[in-house]
Amino acid sequence: xxxxxxxxxxxxxxxxxxxxxxxxxxxVAGQAGQETKPLKCYPRGKKSVFACGDEVEIEATGSDQGxxxxxxPRRNLLWRSDAFREKLIAANLSQVVLVTATEPGFSDxxxxxxxxxxxxxxxxxxxxxxxxxxxxxxxxxxxMLAPFERLGYEVIExxxxxxxxxxxxxLAGQRSIFVGQSGMGKSTLTNALIPEARAATREISEAxxxxxxxxxxxxxxxxxGGWLIDSPGLQAFGLAHLTPDELAASFVEFNDHLGKCRFxxxxxxxxxxxALQAALASGAIDARRFEHYRLIRDEIRExxxxxxxx
Numbered sequence: 001x002x003x004x005x006x007x008x009x010x011x012x013x014x015x016x017x018x019x020x021x022x023x024x025x026x027x028v029a030g031q032a033g034q035e036t037k038p039l040k041c042y043p044r045g046k047k048s049v050f051a052c053g054d055e056v057e058i059e060a061t062g063s064d065q066g067x068x069x070x071x072x073p074r075r076n077l078l079w080r081s082d083a084f085r086e087k088l089i090a091a092n093l094s095q096v097v098l099v100t101a102t103e104p105g106f107s108d109x110x111x112x113x114x115x116x117x118x119x120x121x122x123x124x125x126x127x128x129x130x131x132x133x134x135x136x137x138x139x140x141x142x143x144m145l146a147p148f149e150r151l152g153y154e155v156i157e158x159x160x161x162x163x164x165x166x167x168x169x170x171l172a173g174q175r176s177i178f179v180g181q182s183g184m185g186k187s188t189l190t191n192a193l194i195p196e197a198r199a200a201t202r203e204i205s206e207a208x209x210x211x212x213x214x215x216x217x218x219x220x221x222x223x224x225g226g227w228l229i230d231s232p233g234l235q236a237f238g239l240a241h242l243t244p245d246e247l248a249a250s251f252v253e254f255n256d257h258l259g260k261c262r263f264x265x266x267x268x269x270x271x272x273x274x275a276l277q278a279a280l281a282s283g284a285i286d287a288r289r290f291e292h293y294r295l296i297r298d299e300i301r302e303x304x305x306x307x308x309x310x
Contacts, residue, residue, distance in 0.1 A: 020217035164192030182233025
């Protein structure tokens with residue numbers, strides 16, 4: 001089927017299926033099941049505030065090009081930020097799939113950061129442990145993920161090269177995004193689930209004990225009644241956009257204790273009558289997770305100080 005030509009100036013609605021810099025690809029509504037290529041679109045004006053998964057209005061400027069004229073209301077937005085910059089990752093999701101692996105080593109702090117971002121947007125979180133066939137490295141990975149499993153975050157163990165289909169039931173009908181460090185196998189999983197994606201993969205850099213960046217932009221693929229976004233590998237996930245209260249609320253194990261401190265402005269350090277400190281002492285809050293909270297909280301405070309020029 002040949003691609004229908006769009007008249008210049010035609011107003012259309014669509015979904016951003018790829019985002020790189022100020023260049024976006026938009027699938028026009030009603031065309032997803034046809035053999036059509038996305039329109040190459042650019043934002044109108046200097047600002048570029050769009051993310052993969054955004055629903056937008058565009059104006060066709062040619063048979064395969066257009067200008068984004070409006071952003072439709074978002075259901076949610078996954079993004080990261082530091083004192084001076086922000087990076088929009090994806091919009092209108094239903095779940096975040098955190099991809100870890102037995103090799104190379106992964107950061108549990110990064111997992112806590114990603115979960116906090118997801119919880120702040122009321123998104124479900126699923127953790128995938130890839131390369132589970134590497135038995136020698138499996139116990140260490142289990143220890144790293146145990147605190148998250150105890151909190152109720154489901155962990156799916158698989159090998160992307162042989163057992164990616166085990167993940168399909170968790171993705172069917174969902175609007176998901178793969179998030180994780182480089183080298184965890186996100187693109188390999190995407191290729192296994194969606195062969196036509198042909199996402200690039202490379203060997204792990206053993207010298208750096210981390211993966212080489214193989215996905216440089218986010219791309220959305222239709223999948224089993226929903227869609228899946230493969231995103232670039234992360235080495236950092238700043239949360240400077242969260243308020244202290246939003247951060248604390250994103251740590252689900254804190255929920256039963258927040259608002260119960262003796263002092264309303266408790267910093268949860270060494271103040272008498274701190275409910276979080278009491279829960280930490282009793283074992284109700286995992287010590288490593290509490291350390292993650294403190295590290296992120298202090299980072300947010302420092303980012304605010306820097307951004308305001310204190």
